[in-house]
Amino acid sequence: MRHAARTNTGRYVSRLTSGTLAVVMAGGRGERLKALTEHRCKPATPFGGKFRIIDFVLSNCVNSGIRQIAVLTQYKAQSLIQHIQRGWSYLRGELGEFVELIPAQQQIGNFWYRGTADSVFQNLEFIRSHHPTHVLILAGDHIYKMDYGPMIAYHEQCEADITVGVVDVPIERANEFGILTTDDTNRVIKFAEKPQDPDPIIGHDDLARASMGIYVIAIDRLEQLLTDDAVNEKSSHDFGKNIIPPAIDSLRVFAYPFEDVETRAQNYWRDVGNVDALYEANMELVSLNPELNIYDHQWPIWTYQAQQPPAKFVLDGEGRRGTAVNSMVAGGCIISGAYVSQSLLSSDVRIEEGSKVESSVLLPGVTVGRRVSISRCILDENCVIPDDMQIGHNPADDQKRFFVTKNGVTLVTQDMLRALL
Secondary structure, eight states: OTTEEEOTTSOEEEGGGGGEEEEEEOOOOOGGGGGGGSSSOGGGSEETTTEETHHHHHHHHHHTTOOEEEEEEOSSOHHHHHHHHHHSOOSOGGGTOEEEEEEOOOOSSSOOOOSHHHHHHTTHHHHHHTOOSEEEEEESSOEEOOOHHHHHHHHHHTTOSEEEEEEEEEGGGGGGSEEEEEOTTOBEEEEEESOSSOOOBTTBTTEEEEEEEEEEEEHHHHHHHHHHHHTOTTOOOOIIIIIHHHHHHHSOEEEEEOBOTTTOOBOOEEOOOSHHHHHHHHHHHHSSSOSSOTTOTTSOOOOOOOOOOOOEEEOEETTEEOEEESOEEOTTOEEESOEEESOEEOTTOEEOTTOEEESOEEOTTOEEOTTOEEESEEEOTTOEEOTTOEESSOHHHHHHHSEEOTTSOEEEOHHHHHHHO
16 A cells, blocks of 8 residues: 555554644533543543543554644543643654644634534634645544544545544444445445444445444535534534545445455444443453453553552451452552452552452442442442442442443442532
Protein backbone atom coordinates (compact mmCIF):
# COMPACT_ATOMS: atom_id res chain seq x y z
CA MET A 1 0.00 0.00 0.00
CA ARG A 2 1.47 3.34 -0.97
CA HIS A 3 2.44 6.25 1.33
CA ALA A 4 3.35 3.79 4.05
CA ALA A 5 6.26 2.12 5.76
CA ARG A 6 7.05 0.07 8.84
CA THR A 7 9.50 1.29 11.46
CA ASN A 8 11.96 -1.06 13.14
CA THR A 9 9.60 -1.18 16.13
CA GLY A 10 6.94 -2.84 13.98
CA ARG A 11 4.67 0.20 14.07
CA TYR A 12 2.94 1.05 10.82
CA VAL A 13 3.57 4.70 9.95
CA SER A 14 1.96 6.62 7.10
CA ARG A 15 3.25 9.97 5.84
CA LEU A 16 -0.39 10.89 5.31
CA THR A 17 -1.02 11.11 9.06
CA SER A 18 1.15 14.21 9.43
CA GLY A 19 -1.32 16.15 7.28
CA THR A 20 -4.38 14.82 9.12
CA LEU A 21 -6.35 16.63 11.80
CA ALA A 22 -8.29 14.43 14.21
CA VAL A 23 -11.64 15.57 15.61
CA VAL A 24 -12.63 13.60 18.70
CA MET A 25 -16.30 13.81 19.62
CA ALA A 26 -16.35 13.63 23.41
CA GLY A 27 -19.62 15.31 24.27
CA GLY A 28 -21.87 12.30 24.75
CA ARG A 29 -24.11 11.97 27.79
CA GLY A 30 -23.41 8.24 28.22
CA GLU A 31 -26.87 7.71 29.69
CA ARG A 32 -26.69 3.90 29.46
CA LEU A 33 -23.84 3.95 31.98
CA LYS A 34 -26.46 5.08 34.49
CA ALA A 35 -25.07 6.68 37.66
CA LEU A 36 -21.47 6.40 36.42
CA THR A 37 -22.13 9.42 34.18
CA GLU A 38 -24.13 11.37 36.75
CA HIS A 39 -21.20 13.74 37.26
CA ARG A 40 -18.96 13.02 34.25
CA CYS A 41 -19.24 12.39 30.51
CA LYS A 42 -18.64 8.88 29.18
CA PRO A 43 -15.14 9.54 27.74
CA ALA A 44 -13.96 10.64 31.21
CA THR A 45 -15.03 7.37 32.86
CA PRO A 46 -12.09 5.51 34.48
CA PHE A 47 -11.05 2.25 32.84
CA GLY A 48 -8.35 -0.35 33.28
CA GLY A 49 -7.01 0.76 36.66
CA LYS A 50 -5.24 3.98 35.66
CA PHE A 51 -6.76 5.23 32.40
CA ARG A 52 -9.82 7.14 31.24
CA ILE A 53 -11.77 5.90 28.21
CA ILE A 54 -10.65 8.85 26.08
CA ASP A 55 -6.98 7.96 26.60
CA PHE A 56 -7.31 5.13 24.09
CA VAL A 57 -8.39 7.25 21.13
CA LEU A 58 -5.91 10.02 21.99
CA SER A 59 -3.09 7.47 22.31
CA ASN A 60 -4.09 6.00 18.95
CA CYS A 61 -3.73 9.44 17.38
CA VAL A 62 -0.34 10.21 18.90
CA ASN A 63 1.04 6.73 18.20
CA SER A 64 -0.21 7.00 14.59
CA GLY A 65 1.71 10.24 14.06
CA ILE A 66 -1.38 12.46 14.24
CA ARG A 67 -0.37 15.38 16.45
CA GLN A 68 -3.19 17.84 15.66
CA ILE A 69 -6.20 16.80 17.71
CA ALA A 70 -9.38 18.71 18.55
CA VAL A 71 -11.56 17.35 21.36
CA LEU A 72 -15.17 18.53 21.19
CA THR A 73 -16.87 18.60 24.60
CA GLN A 74 -20.39 19.39 25.73
CA TYR A 75 -22.06 17.55 28.63
CA LYS A 76 -20.54 17.38 32.14
CA ALA A 77 -17.09 18.00 30.75
CA GLN A 78 -15.20 19.31 33.79
CA SER A 79 -13.45 16.06 34.78
CA LEU A 80 -12.62 15.39 31.12
CA ILE A 81 -11.16 18.88 30.68
CA GLN A 82 -9.12 18.52 33.86
CA HIS A 83 -7.78 15.13 32.79
CA ILE A 84 -6.72 16.31 29.32
CA GLN A 85 -5.12 19.49 30.68
CA ARG A 86 -3.07 17.46 33.15
CA GLY A 87 -2.15 14.51 30.96
CA TRP A 88 -2.14 15.73 27.36
CA SER A 89 -0.41 19.11 27.43
CA TYR A 90 3.03 17.80 26.48
CA LEU A 91 2.67 18.26 22.70
CA ARG A 92 4.75 21.10 21.26
CA GLY A 93 2.59 23.98 20.06
CA GLU A 94 5.49 25.68 18.31
CA LEU A 95 5.78 22.58 16.11
CA GLY A 96 2.09 22.69 15.22
CA GLU A 97 1.22 19.89 17.65
CA PHE A 98 -1.76 20.17 20.00
CA VAL A 99 -4.63 18.54 21.80
CA GLU A 100 -7.13 21.38 21.71
CA LEU A 101 -10.17 21.34 23.99
CA ILE A 102 -13.14 22.96 22.27
CA PRO A 103 -16.27 23.42 24.41
CA ALA A 104 -19.70 23.88 22.85
CA GLN A 105 -19.95 27.63 22.24
CA GLN A 106 -23.05 28.20 20.12
CA GLN A 107 -20.73 29.20 17.29
CA ILE A 108 -23.55 29.21 14.75
CA GLY A 109 -27.05 30.09 15.96
CA ASN A 110 -28.57 30.02 19.44
CA PHE A 111 -28.20 26.31 20.02
CA TRP A 112 -25.68 23.82 21.40
CA TYR A 113 -24.50 20.85 19.33
CA ARG A 114 -27.57 19.22 17.78
CA GLY A 115 -25.76 16.04 16.75
CA THR A 116 -22.35 14.66 15.80
CA ALA A 117 -22.39 16.30 12.37
CA ASP A 118 -23.45 19.65 13.81
CA SER A 119 -20.64 19.55 16.38
CA VAL A 120 -18.10 19.34 13.56
CA PHE A 121 -19.97 21.88 11.41
CA GLN A 122 -19.88 24.47 14.20
CA ASN A 123 -16.09 24.08 14.32
CA LEU A 124 -15.33 24.13 10.60
CA GLU A 125 -13.55 27.48 10.94
CA PHE A 126 -11.12 25.98 13.45
CA ILE A 127 -10.56 22.92 11.25
CA ARG A 128 -9.97 25.03 8.11
CA SER A 129 -7.43 27.23 9.94
CA HIS A 130 -5.03 24.28 10.20
CA HIS A 131 -5.23 23.38 6.47
CA PRO A 132 -5.47 19.58 6.88
CA THR A 133 -5.42 17.30 3.85
CA HIS A 134 -7.72 14.86 5.65
CA VAL A 135 -10.02 15.08 8.63
CA LEU A 136 -10.25 12.00 10.83
CA ILE A 137 -13.49 12.02 12.84
CA LEU A 138 -13.43 9.82 15.92
CA ALA A 139 -15.74 8.81 18.74
CA GLY A 140 -14.12 9.42 22.12
CA ASP A 141 -15.86 6.62 24.01
CA HIS A 142 -14.56 3.29 22.64
CA ILE A 143 -11.78 1.00 23.87
CA TYR A 144 -9.36 -0.15 21.16
CA LYS A 145 -5.83 0.22 19.77
CA MET A 146 -5.63 1.27 16.14
CA ASP A 147 -3.02 2.72 13.80
CA TYR A 148 -4.99 5.19 11.68
CA GLY A 149 -2.24 5.36 9.01
CA PRO A 150 -3.37 2.27 7.07
CA MET A 151 -6.97 3.49 7.07
CA ILE A 152 -6.01 6.88 5.62
CA ALA A 153 -3.77 5.18 3.02
CA TYR A 154 -6.68 2.85 2.15
CA HIS A 155 -8.93 5.90 1.74
CA GLU A 156 -6.43 7.32 -0.79
CA GLN A 157 -5.95 4.01 -2.58
CA CYS A 158 -9.70 3.58 -3.09
CA GLU A 159 -10.04 7.22 -4.18
CA ALA A 160 -12.87 7.37 -1.66
CA ASP A 161 -14.89 10.42 -0.71
CA ILE A 162 -15.68 8.92 2.71
CA THR A 163 -14.13 5.92 4.43
CA VAL A 164 -15.86 4.37 7.44
CA GLY A 165 -14.06 2.18 9.97
CA VAL A 166 -15.99 -1.06 10.57
CA VAL A 167 -15.83 -4.11 12.80
CA ASP A 168 -17.52 -7.46 12.36
CA VAL A 169 -20.15 -8.16 15.03
CA PRO A 170 -22.39 -11.21 15.61
CA ILE A 171 -25.58 -10.89 13.56
CA GLU A 172 -27.71 -11.25 16.71
CA ARG A 173 -26.10 -8.08 18.16
CA ALA A 174 -26.30 -6.05 14.96
CA ASN A 175 -29.39 -4.14 16.13
CA GLU A 176 -27.15 -2.33 18.64
CA PHE A 177 -25.05 -0.67 15.91
CA GLY A 178 -25.13 1.22 12.64
CA ILE A 179 -24.79 -1.57 10.05
CA LEU A 180 -23.17 -1.17 6.62
CA THR A 181 -23.82 -3.42 3.65
CA THR A 182 -20.83 -3.64 1.28
CA ASP A 183 -20.04 -5.24 -2.05
CA ASP A 184 -17.00 -7.44 -2.67
CA THR A 185 -14.76 -4.36 -3.06
CA ASN A 186 -15.83 -2.96 0.35
CA ARG A 187 -17.80 -0.16 -1.28
CA VAL A 188 -20.79 0.72 0.89
CA ILE A 189 -24.15 0.18 -0.80
CA LYS A 190 -26.45 0.53 2.20
CA PHE A 191 -26.42 1.90 5.75
CA ALA A 192 -29.02 1.08 8.41
CA GLU A 193 -29.08 2.45 11.95
CA LYS A 194 -29.76 -0.34 14.49
CA PRO A 195 -31.71 -2.52 12.02
CA GLN A 196 -34.00 -5.32 13.18
CA ASP A 197 -33.23 -7.33 10.02
CA PRO A 198 -29.54 -6.62 9.30
CA ASP A 199 -27.72 -7.66 6.14
CA PRO A 200 -24.91 -10.18 6.79
CA ILE A 201 -21.40 -9.89 5.39
CA ILE A 202 -20.97 -11.61 2.02
CA GLY A 203 -19.93 -15.19 2.74
CA HIS A 204 -20.47 -14.87 6.51
CA ASP A 205 -24.14 -15.23 7.39
CA ASP A 206 -23.42 -15.06 11.13
CA LEU A 207 -21.69 -11.65 11.01
CA ALA A 208 -22.67 -8.07 10.20
CA ARG A 209 -20.48 -5.05 9.50
CA ALA A 210 -20.83 -2.35 12.20
CA SER A 211 -19.66 1.25 12.05
CA MET A 212 -16.99 2.18 14.59
CA GLY A 213 -17.91 5.86 14.40
CA ILE A 214 -14.60 6.55 12.59
CA TYR A 215 -14.63 8.53 9.34
CA VAL A 216 -11.90 9.77 6.99
CA ILE A 217 -12.99 12.65 4.77
CA ALA A 218 -11.06 15.24 2.74
CA ILE A 219 -11.61 18.75 4.10
CA ASP A 220 -13.35 20.09 0.97
CA ARG A 221 -15.80 17.19 0.83
CA LEU A 222 -16.47 17.45 4.57
CA GLU A 223 -17.26 21.14 4.32
CA GLN A 224 -19.71 20.56 1.47
CA LEU A 225 -21.52 17.69 3.22
CA LEU A 226 -21.88 19.52 6.53
CA THR A 227 -22.97 22.80 4.97
CA ASP A 228 -25.72 21.03 3.00
CA ASP A 229 -26.86 19.17 6.12
CA ALA A 230 -26.91 22.31 8.29
CA VAL A 231 -29.64 23.96 6.20
CA ASN A 232 -31.85 20.84 6.25
CA GLU A 233 -34.41 21.54 8.97
CA LYS A 234 -35.59 17.90 8.96
CA SER A 235 -32.10 16.56 9.70
CA SER A 236 -31.01 15.40 13.15
CA HIS A 237 -27.47 16.39 12.09
CA ASP A 238 -25.90 13.02 12.86
CA PHE A 239 -23.12 11.41 10.81
CA GLY A 240 -24.62 7.93 10.96
CA LYS A 241 -28.16 9.01 10.17
CA ASN A 242 -27.85 12.08 7.97
CA ILE A 243 -24.38 12.29 6.39
CA ILE A 244 -23.37 8.75 5.43
CA PRO A 245 -26.70 7.32 4.06
CA PRO A 246 -27.40 10.11 1.53
CA ALA A 247 -23.77 10.06 0.37
CA ILE A 248 -23.85 6.39 -0.60
CA ASP A 249 -25.72 6.95 -3.89
CA SER A 250 -23.74 9.97 -5.11
CA LEU A 251 -20.25 9.57 -3.60
CA ARG A 252 -17.62 6.88 -3.22
CA VAL A 253 -18.14 5.56 0.32
CA PHE A 254 -15.93 2.67 1.42
CA ALA A 255 -15.70 0.49 4.52
CA TYR A 256 -12.32 -0.11 6.12
CA PRO A 257 -12.35 -3.41 8.08
CA PHE A 258 -10.53 -3.06 11.39
CA GLU A 259 -8.30 -6.10 10.97
CA ASP A 260 -4.69 -6.94 11.67
CA VAL A 261 -2.73 -5.60 8.68
CA GLU A 262 -0.81 -8.89 8.33
CA THR A 263 -3.11 -11.66 9.61
CA ARG A 264 -6.51 -10.13 8.73
CA ALA A 265 -7.79 -11.21 12.14
CA GLN A 266 -10.47 -9.05 13.74
CA ASN A 267 -8.86 -6.55 16.12
CA TYR A 268 -10.07 -5.72 19.63
CA TRP A 269 -12.77 -3.04 19.81
CA ARG A 270 -15.30 -2.49 22.59
CA ASP A 271 -18.19 -0.07 22.84
CA VAL A 272 -18.49 0.09 26.63
CA GLY A 273 -21.91 1.67 26.32
CA ASN A 274 -23.59 0.20 29.38
CA VAL A 275 -22.59 -0.95 32.87
CA ASP A 276 -22.40 -4.64 31.91
CA ALA A 277 -20.15 -3.88 28.91
CA LEU A 278 -17.85 -1.69 31.03
CA TYR A 279 -17.63 -4.39 33.70
CA GLU A 280 -16.88 -7.13 31.17
CA ALA A 281 -14.19 -5.08 29.41
CA ASN A 282 -12.43 -4.44 32.72
CA MET A 283 -12.73 -8.08 33.71
CA GLU A 284 -11.17 -9.13 30.39
CA LEU A 285 -8.00 -7.26 31.39
CA VAL A 286 -7.71 -9.42 34.52
CA SER A 287 -7.85 -12.68 32.53
CA LEU A 288 -4.73 -14.74 31.81
CA ASN A 289 -4.24 -13.65 28.18
CA PRO A 290 -6.42 -10.58 27.56
CA GLU A 291 -7.19 -9.68 23.97
CA LEU A 292 -6.35 -6.03 24.72
CA ASN A 293 -2.63 -5.90 25.52
CA ILE A 294 -2.00 -2.80 27.64
CA TYR A 295 1.57 -4.02 28.30
CA ASP A 296 2.58 -3.36 24.67
CA HIS A 297 5.62 -1.04 24.74
CA GLN A 298 5.33 -0.44 21.01
CA TRP A 299 1.85 1.03 21.39
CA PRO A 300 1.67 2.67 24.83
CA ILE A 301 -1.57 4.02 26.24
CA TRP A 302 -0.72 7.51 27.47
CA THR A 303 -2.57 9.08 30.37
CA TYR A 304 -2.30 11.42 33.33
CA GLN A 305 -1.42 9.66 36.54
CA ALA A 306 -0.82 11.09 39.99
CA GLN A 307 2.54 10.36 41.60
CA GLN A 308 1.56 7.32 43.65
CA PRO A 309 3.74 4.97 45.72
CA PRO A 310 3.78 1.25 44.81
CA ALA A 311 0.87 -0.96 45.83
CA LYS A 312 1.26 -2.36 49.34
CA PHE A 313 0.03 -5.64 50.90
CA VAL A 314 0.24 -5.76 54.71
CA LEU A 315 -0.49 -8.18 57.58
CA ASP A 316 0.27 -11.90 57.49
CA GLY A 317 -1.89 -13.52 60.15
CA GLU A 318 -4.44 -16.28 59.75
CA GLY A 319 -7.66 -14.71 58.42
CA ARG A 320 -6.04 -11.28 58.09
CA ARG A 321 -3.45 -11.66 55.34
CA GLY A 322 -3.11 -8.94 52.68
CA THR A 323 -3.49 -10.89 49.43
CA ALA A 324 -4.48 -10.32 45.80
CA VAL A 325 -4.69 -13.19 43.29
CA ASN A 326 -5.57 -13.11 39.57
CA SER A 327 -6.00 -9.36 39.91
CA MET A 328 -4.62 -6.03 38.69
CA VAL A 329 -3.62 -3.56 41.41
CA ALA A 330 -2.67 0.03 40.53
CA GLY A 331 -0.27 2.32 42.36
CA GLY A 332 -1.21 3.81 45.72
CA CYS A 333 -3.34 0.82 46.77
CA ILE A 334 -3.09 -0.66 50.27
CA ILE A 335 -4.59 -4.09 50.95
CA SER A 336 -4.42 -4.46 54.70
CA GLY A 337 -5.26 -7.95 55.94
CA ALA A 338 -7.87 -8.36 53.18
CA TYR A 339 -8.36 -10.86 50.33
CA VAL A 340 -8.79 -9.74 46.71
CA SER A 341 -9.55 -12.18 43.90
CA GLN A 342 -10.23 -11.76 40.16
CA SER A 343 -10.59 -7.99 40.53
CA LEU A 344 -9.26 -4.74 39.17
CA LEU A 345 -8.19 -2.11 41.70
CA SER A 346 -7.62 1.41 40.38
CA SER A 347 -5.24 3.96 41.87
CA ASP A 348 -5.34 4.80 45.58
CA VAL A 349 -7.77 2.07 46.71
CA ARG A 350 -7.71 1.04 50.39
CA ILE A 351 -9.14 -2.28 51.64
CA GLU A 352 -9.21 -2.87 55.38
CA GLU A 353 -8.76 -5.92 57.56
CA GLY A 354 -11.02 -8.94 57.22
CA SER A 355 -12.65 -7.84 53.96
CA LYS A 356 -13.10 -9.85 50.78
CA VAL A 357 -13.36 -8.42 47.25
CA GLU A 358 -14.14 -10.83 44.40
CA SER A 359 -14.76 -10.30 40.66
CA SER A 360 -15.12 -6.55 41.12
CA VAL A 361 -13.91 -3.26 39.63
CA LEU A 362 -12.90 -0.57 42.13
CA LEU A 363 -12.41 2.89 40.61
CA PRO A 364 -9.87 5.41 41.97
CA GLY A 365 -9.97 6.48 45.61
CA VAL A 366 -12.32 3.76 46.89
CA THR A 367 -12.07 2.82 50.57
CA VAL A 368 -13.47 -0.53 51.76
CA GLY A 369 -13.98 -0.86 55.52
CA ARG A 370 -13.43 -3.88 57.78
CA ARG A 371 -15.18 -7.24 57.37
CA VAL A 372 -16.82 -6.13 54.10
CA SER A 373 -17.72 -8.68 51.42
CA ILE A 374 -18.05 -7.52 47.81
CA SER A 375 -18.74 -9.64 44.72
CA ARG A 376 -19.43 -8.68 41.06
CA CYS A 377 -19.51 -4.96 41.74
CA ILE A 378 -18.35 -1.69 40.26
CA LEU A 379 -17.53 0.79 43.02
CA ASP A 380 -17.40 4.35 41.67
CA GLU A 381 -14.66 6.86 42.46
CA ASN A 382 -14.14 7.78 46.13
CA CYS A 383 -16.83 5.45 47.47
CA VAL A 384 -16.39 4.66 51.19
CA ILE A 385 -17.90 1.27 52.05
CA PRO A 386 -18.82 1.05 55.76
CA ASP A 387 -17.65 -1.78 58.00
CA ASP A 388 -19.55 -5.09 57.76
CA MET A 389 -21.45 -4.22 54.55
CA GLN A 390 -22.33 -7.02 52.12
CA ILE A 391 -22.73 -6.14 48.41
CA GLY A 392 -23.31 -8.48 45.49
CA HIS A 393 -24.61 -11.44 47.47
CA ASN A 394 -28.33 -10.69 47.79
CA PRO A 395 -29.81 -9.22 44.57
CA ALA A 396 -33.09 -8.24 46.27
CA ASP A 397 -31.27 -6.18 48.90
CA ASP A 398 -28.89 -4.68 46.35
CA GLN A 399 -31.74 -3.55 44.08
CA LYS A 400 -33.22 -1.56 46.97
CA ARG A 401 -29.95 0.20 47.73
CA PHE A 402 -27.96 0.34 44.49
CA PHE A 403 -28.25 -0.30 40.73
CA VAL A 404 -28.17 -3.93 39.56
CA THR A 405 -27.73 -4.72 35.86
CA LYS A 406 -29.56 -7.45 33.95
CA ASN A 407 -26.37 -9.55 34.20
CA GLY A 408 -26.27 -9.17 37.97
CA VAL A 409 -23.49 -6.58 38.31
CA THR A 410 -24.04 -4.14 41.18
CA LEU A 411 -23.08 -0.50 40.64
CA VAL A 412 -22.38 1.57 43.77
CA THR A 413 -21.79 5.34 43.79
CA GLN A 414 -21.15 7.96 46.44
CA ASP A 415 -24.66 9.37 46.01
CA MET A 416 -26.23 5.95 46.65
CA LEU A 417 -24.14 5.47 49.80
CA ARG A 418 -25.07 8.94 51.08
CA ALA A 419 -28.74 8.12 50.60
CA LEU A 420 -28.30 4.98 52.70
CA LEU A 421 -26.48 6.74 55.51
